[in-house]
Amino acid sequence: MKGQGSRIFGPNAFGGAINIITKKGEEQQISLSALGGEHNLYELAFNTSYPFSVLGNNLSFSKKKSDGYRHNTDFDITNFSLSQSISFGNQVTNLFFGYVDKKFGANSFYSNLFPDQWEHTTTKIFTASSDIEIASLFLSPKFYWRRNDDDYRLDNTRPDWYRNIHKTYSYGAELQSTINTSIGDVSISTEIANEEIRSSNLGSHQRTKGGVSGELNFYPVDKLFISTGFYIYNYSSIGWKYWPGIDAAYQINDDLKIIASIGKAFRIPTFTELYYVSPANVGNPDLKHEEVINYELGFSYSQPSFETSVNVFLKDGKNIIDWARLATQEPWKVENVTNLETAGTEIGFNFYPDKIFIAQPITKIGLQYTYLSSNRQTGSYQSKYLLDHLKHQLLISIFHQLPFGLQQNWILRYEKRENFNSHFITDTQVTTQIKNFKFFLRVNNLFNITYFDIPGIPMPGRWVSAGFEFNFNE
Numbered sequence: 001m002k003g004q005g006s007r008i009f010g011p012n013a014f015g016g017a018i019n020i021i022t023k024k025g026e027e028q029q030i031s032l033s034a035l036g037g038e039h040n041l042y043e044l045a046f047n048t049s050y051p052f053s054v055l056g057n058n059l060s061f062s063k064k065k066s067d068g069y070r071h072n073t074d075f076d077i078t079n080f081s082l083s084q085s086i087s088f089g090n091q092v093t094n095l096f097f098g099y100v101d102k103k104f105g106a107n108s109f110y111s112n113l114f115p116d117q118w119e120h121t122t123t124k125i126f127t128a129s130s131d132i133e134i135a136s137l138f139l140s141p142k143f144y145w146r147r148n149d150d151d152y153r154l155d156n157t158r159p160d161w162y163r164n165i166h167k168t169y170s171y172g173a174e175l176q177s178t179i180n181t182s183i184g185d186v187s188i189s190t191e192i193a194n195e196e197i198r199s200s201n202l203g204s205h206q207r208t209k210g211g212v213s214g215e216l217n218f219y220p221v222d223k224l225f226i227s228t229g230f231y232i233y234n235y236s237s238i239g240w241k242y243w244p245g246i247d248a249a250y251q252i253n254d255d256l257k258i259i260a261s262i263g264k265a266f267r268i269p270t271f272t273e274l275y276y277v278s279p280a281n282v283g284n285p286d287l288k289h290e291e292v293i294n295y296e297l298g299f300s301y302s303q304p305s306f307e308t309s310v311n312v313f314l315k316d317g318k319n320i321i322d323w324a325r326l327a328t329q330e331p332w333k334v335e336n337v338t339n340l341e342t343a344g345t346e347i348g349f350n351f352y353p354d355k356i357f358i359a360q361p362i363t364k365i366g367l368q369y370t371y372l373s374s375n376r377q378t379g380s381y382q383s384k385y386l387l388d389h390l391k392h393q394l395l396i397s398i399f400h401q402l403p404f405g406l407q408q409n410w411i412l413r414y415e416k417r418e419n420f421n422s423h424f425i426t427d428t429q430v431t432t433q434i435k436n437f438k439f440f441l442r443v444n445n446l447f448n449i450t451y452f453d454i455p456g457i458p459m460p461g462r463w464v465s466a467g468f469e470f471n472f473n474e
Contacts, residue, residue: 013265014265014266014267014290014292015265015292015294015315016294022058022083022096027049027051028049028050028051028473029047029048029049029050029471029472029473030047030048030471030472030473031045031046031047031048031469031470031471031472032045032046032469032470033045033046033467033468033469033470034467034468035465035466035467036465036466036467037442037463037464037465037466038462038463038464038465039066039067039068039069039463040065040066040067041064041065041066041067041463041465042064042065042066043062043063043064043065043467044062044063045060045061045062045063046059046060046061046062047059047060047061048060054086054087054088055084055085055086056084056085056086056087057083057084058081058082058083058084059081059082060079060080060081061078061079061080062077062078062079063077063078063079064076064077064078065077068105069460069461069463070107070458071105071107071115072105072106072107072115072116072117072118072156073104073105073107074104074105075102075103075104075105076102076103076104077100077101077102077103077104078099078100078101078102079098079099079100080098080099080100081096081097081098081099082096082097082098083095083096083097084096090132090133090134091130091131091132091133092130092131093128093129093130094127094128094129094130094131095127095128096125096126096127096128097124097125097126098123098124098125098126099122099123099124099125100121100122100123101121101122102119102120102121102122103118103119103120104118104119104120105117105118105156106118106119106152107457108454108456108457110154110278110280110281111280111281111332112455112456112457113280114154114155114280116155116156116157117152117153117154117155117156118152118153118156118159119150119151119152119153120150120151121148121149121150121151122148122149123146123147123148123149124146124147124148125144125145125146126144126145126146127142127143127144127145128142128143128144129141129142129143130142136179136180136181137177137178137179138177138178138179139175139176139177140175140176140177141173141174141175141176142173142174142175142176143171143172143173144170144171144172144173145169145170145171146169146170146171147167147168147169148166148167148168149165149166149167150164150165150166150167150168151163151164151165152164152165152166154278154279162278162279163200164199164200164201164202164278165199165200166197166198166199166200166201166202167197167198167199168195168196168197168198168271169194169195169196169197170193170194170195170196171193171194172191172192172193172194172209173191173192173193174189174190174191174192174193175189175190175191176188176189177189183216183218184216184217184218184219185216185217185218186214186215186216187213187214187215187216187217187229188212188213188214188215189212189213189214190210190211190212190213191209191210191211192208192209192210193208193209193210194206194207194208194209195207195208195209195271197271197275199271199275201275201276201277201278202271202272202274202275202276202277202283203275205271205274205275207235207236207237208235208236209233209234209235209236210233210234211231211232211233211234212231212232213229213230213231213232214229214230215227215228215229216228216229223250223251223252224248224249224250224251225248225249225250225251226246226247226248227246227247227248228244228245228246228247229244229245229246230242230243230244230245231243231244235268235289237268237289238268238289241266243263243264243265243266244263244264245261245262245263245264246261246262246263247259247260247261247263248260248261255301255302255303256299256300256301257299257300257301258297258298258299259296259297259298259299259300259311260296260297260298261294261295261296261297262293262294262295262296263293263294264291264292264293264294265291265292265293265294266289266290266291266292267289267290267321268289269287269288269289269290269321269334273287273321273334274287274334278331279331280331280332281323281331281332281333281334282331282332282333282334283333283334284333284334284335287321287334287335287336288319288336289319290317290318290319290320290321290336291317291318291319292315292316292317292318293315293316293317294313294314294315295313295314295315295316296311296312296313296314297311297312297313298310298311298312298346304352304355305351305352305353305355305356306349306350306351306352307348307349307350308347308348308349308350309346309347309348309349310345310346310347310348311345311346312343312344312345312346313343313344313345313346314341314342314343314344315340315341315342315343315344316341317339317340317341317342318339318340319336319339320336320337320338320339320340321334321335321336321337322334322335322337322338322381322383322384323383323384324337324381324382324383324384325381325382325384326381326382327382328382332384335381337381337383338381338383340374340375341374341375342372342373342374342375343372343373343374344370344371344372344373345369345370345371346368346369346370347367347368347369347370348366348367348368348369349366349367349368350364350365350366350367351364351365351366352364353365361400361401361402362398362399362400362401363399363400363401364397364398364399365396365397365398365399366395366396366397366398367394367395367396367397368393368394368395369392369393369394369395370390370392370393371391371392372389372390372391373391374389374418388417388418388419388420388453388454388455389417389418390415390416390417390418391416391417391418392414392415392416392422393413393414393415393416394412394413394414394415395411395412395413396410396411396412396413397409397410397411397412398410398412402430404432405432405433406430406431406432407430407431407432408428408429408430408431409428409429410426410427410428411426411427411428412424412425412426413425413426413427415451417453420452420455421451423449423451424449425445425449425451426445426446426447427442427443427444427445427446428442428443428446429441429442429443436470436471436472437468437469437470438468438469438470438471439466439467439468440466440467440468441464441465441466442464442465442466442467443462443463443464444460444462444463444464444465445459445460445461445462445463446462447462448461448462449461
């Protein structure tokens with residue numbers, strides 16, 4: 001979603017939000033898929049949805065495992081979810097349960113001095129929500145509960161030398177309401193929630209949070225849309241805060257639209273940043289919350305054969321949190337070390353040649369470019385993360401037809417990180433459809449380029465895999 005997200009989604013939507021809307025299980029569908037590849041990689045997945053009268057049902061399961069692309073990067077991941085929707089006229093109630101079990105070798109995760117780190121996490125999520133329509137009033141109550149168990153070992157060859165066992169809980173309730181009025185759509189939301197941790201390393205802590213948000217969406221003049229509002233939020237650790245924002249969009253014609261956005265956001269330190277202690281990293285219970293003001297301006301233009309967009313943005317942050325230290329031999333400690341201004345540009349362009357040239361193989365060419373420039377004030381501190389962000393990223397995607405009903409896509413990725421050498425990565429996939437089966441061959445990092453996102457920790461080289469998906473209902 002464009003623009004910052006704190007006005008709608010509350011705290012910690014610091015740089016924006018990704019809105020994921022899950023399927024409701026309202027169509028009959030059963031699918032099976034399997035994947036295998038190098039490094040003893042395999043993945044099996046099953047998904048089914050089956051409506052019955054007023055009930056929509058969806059069940060999914062997957063298992064993914066690999067020995068890893070280098071020492072101690074193996075993983076074993078199991079996912080399970082069950083969702084149900086119940087419809088009565090204009091009212092829909094949604095129930096969801098999800099479970100994730102992850103065991104993985106965490107080579108150099110907290111420090112490259114410890115290549116044999118290991119971790120096992122399990123996460124359970126439950127939500128219950130409703131969408132209720134009464135004349136021009138829309139109500140959306142929601143309850144959520146999340147539990148995460150974490151068993152972390154700094155050196156798995158000596159599992160009891162340094163081991164942390166954590167349990168975290170997050171639960172709360174919220175109510176969103178929207179009413180259509182003569183001046184526009186007015187929305188009011190309330191939330192109350194609690195966060196807890198019980199840890200052998202971090203200790204036992206909890207904090208409450210809650211707030212009220214308001215939003216008005218309206219058209220003051222023809223073709224000009226404005227969304228303005230606020231979030232008044234209270235964290236037990238920082239007290240009440242006020243976070244305003246406004247978005248605007250002007251539809252110049254059917255093809256061209258201009259957008260603008262300004263808003264304030266904040267992020268609360270995690271329990272790990274506050275209380276974690278190890279030989280390589282030390283938390284800081286005196287951390288302040290991060291704050292940022294986000295500005296964004298852009299336009300989009302579309303035609304049947306192509307679409308393009310350009311956005312420029314500025315993030316003016318203060319009290320930004322980083323793992324820092326004064327000397328190389330010291331452990332990393334969490335500090336509010338910097339005020340940070342980040343200016344950036346996003347450019348997107350998609351071209352559909354088959355809309356112009358009939359009977360040619362290329363169906364889509366896409367280009368996305370992002371540029372970031374930061375003005376940091378870190379003083380004499382060494383920074384663990386803030387100094388290695390992406391400065392340039394260019395993504396080129398090409399989709400085309402091959403003989404015998406084959407389709408191929410290419411993703412070409414150029415990246416240049418701050419204080420890093422640049423790299424160019426090529427991924428490709430070939431697919432074909434045979435009745436109810438879809439087969440694919442995938443190659444990630446085709447040319448086996450060596451590159452790093454974090455100093456001293458190489459990313460995966462060439463990785464070949466293949467698989468299929470079978471849909472019973474097609």
